[in-house]
Amino acid sequence: MSVERELSGPLSAELARAVRAGRLPADAWAVLAEVLESLDPATPVGHVVESLTDIVPGQLGETELPSQEVRTPARGSRDRDLRWRLTDKPVVGSPSRDDIDRTAFLDEVSRASATSLNSAEMLSQVSALVQSHQLADVTRVWRSTDDGLRCATPSSGDVRPDLTAQQALITRRSVRTGSSRLSVPLLAGRHALGVLDLERRHRGFTADDVSLAHAVAGRTALGLRNAYEYEREHELAQRLQHAMLPALVELDEFDIAARYRSSTRGVHIGGDWYDAFSRSDGTVVLTVGDVTGHGLDAAVVMGQLQNALRAYALEGHGPASSLRLVHELLRESRGSLYATAVVVEVQLRSGMIRWASAGHPPPLVQDASGDVVYLDAEHGPMLGIDLTPSIPEHRRSLTPDSSVALYTDGLIERRRSDLDAGMARLATAFERCGDGKVAERTDNVLHEMLGGTDHDDDVCLLLCRWLGPARPDVP
Structure with missing residues (x-):
């Protein structure tokens, strides 16, 4: 032709x-x-x-x-x-007021699409910009899923896509219904991520409006693709992290719970771990540790140290001896990562505990009356540093119904406050959350410390309560 x-x-x-x-x-x-x-x-x-x-x-x-x-x-x-x-081709000569407004509006859309990796938050910002710029009176964003289009705009309620939105997704071209409804596909490369649905109540869409809607959809699609990739990777990292965490020991004399919370910022696999297991001599061993850095290397080292500590403790090594052996293991690996860790042994028959720490935050003990103290005794250096560590070991007796908490520094460290302030907040949280089962208390303490805010580091909290020595069955 x-x-x-x-x-x-x-x-x-x-x-x-x-x-x-x-x-x-x-x-x-x-x-x-x-x-x-x-x-x-x-x-x-x-x-x-x-x-x-x-x-x-x-x-x-x-x-x-x-x-x-x-x-x-x-x-x-x-x-x-x-x-x-x-x-987007620039016009030769002095730009008109409409051109300036268009460029400024698209810049705002680009920033909104790039500054948030939360898809719902990003789409809400873009929808607000579209309406404030009066490109549309009603805005909906439809997300393409395996089950069809699903509304991704929180304020839209439970609505279903009509034929116009579905046609825009299938044809990958904008579709109009009359002059006041426009559906534009959200295309990122070869992938159709959804549909941007625009509706006006009192006026129709001009050719300029259609062109502007396509530019908005393109920028939104790029931001949406980045958000989806982030969310998918973050979910996979969390699933992998939780798959590496152990099952906790279950004993009549010991009530125990543990929680792990991934960082809300960034996509990574952390190096935090916890463990709790029992030996044949009636001793329960608790460990919590934190490998420096994040990513696959930190996760691999975390798994090695967790398993090594368990193996050494099951062989009968005490807390300090186990930490020294793990230190040598980490040094022989000649890697660039270090770790902190704390090991606590609890004798179920007597309530005697032994503990040792290698650069880790001190354990917290709460007695039956609710008083909270930190076992802030002398500790050794971080594991893996280039020196022969001296790791002291300490002892203390528990009274029945006493609780012991081990945690990682992500629970108490904040950018705007020092470590002492964080430890004071944790002690207060335990005093406020003293009632209830251990699992419930663990959740309550995490809520007190983290709330709904973002946190930059992973968090582990291991909480146990010694109920007292087991009583022999009475015939």
Whole structure:
């Protein structure tokens, strides 16, 4: 088909000359026609041709173009790239007030799409910007899922997509219903992530509005793709982290619970761990540790240290001896990571505890009356540093119904307060949450310390209560 038959006017002549000069592939019209349909008729011809000729032949060549008779969604990404090049083309001369407002609005949309990795929060911000700019009176965002389109705009309530929104997703092109409803697909590369649904109550959408809606949808789709990737990776990291945590020992004389909370910032696998197990001599061993850094390397070292501490303790080594052996293991690995750890042994028959710490925050003990004290005794250095550690070991007796808490520094450290303030807050939280089962108390303490705020580090909390020596069965 000739250029003159496909297009008309000065644009046809300009494109024909570009083909004859070899600046455009001869079979590009099937794609170009779709792109040109959505353009503002006022777009200067020179800008159209210049933008089209910026596409290299490998992107818009004969081998990648479908035939004119078969129109497939695979062309959508190339159509969109061309359309964005044209709609975002700067206008020669002094910009009008509308051009300035458009650029400022799109900059706000770009910032909103890039500054939050929470998809719901990001979409809420974009929807608010669309309405404040009066591009639409009602805005909905539909997320594409395996079960179809689902509304991702919190304020929209429980609504279902209509035919217009579904058609926009399937065709990957904007669809209008009358003059006051516009549905634009959210396209990121070859993936259709959803639909941006716009509705006006008292006026219709102009060609400029459609062009602006496509630009908003493109920026939103990129932000949505980043948010989805972050959320997926964060979920996988959490699942892997929890899969590596052990099952806790269950004993009549011992009530025990543990919680792990991943950092709310960033996507990583942390190096925090906890463990609790019993020996055949009637001793329960509690350990909590924290490997420096994050990521796969930290997770691998964490698993090694957790298993090594368990093995040494089961062999009968005491807290200090177990930590020294783990230190040597970490030194021999010649890695660049270090760790802190604390080991506590509880003799169930007597309530005697032994503990040792290698650079870790001190255990907390709460007696039956509710008084809270820290076992802030002398401790050894971090595990893995280049020296022979001296790790002292300490003893103390518990009274029945006393509780012992081990935790990682993520529970008490905050950017805006020092460590002493964090430890004081933790002691107060234990005093306030003294009643109830251990599992309930553990959740309450975490809520007191973390609340609903973001925290920069992973958090482990291991809490146990010694109920007293087991009583022999009375016949």
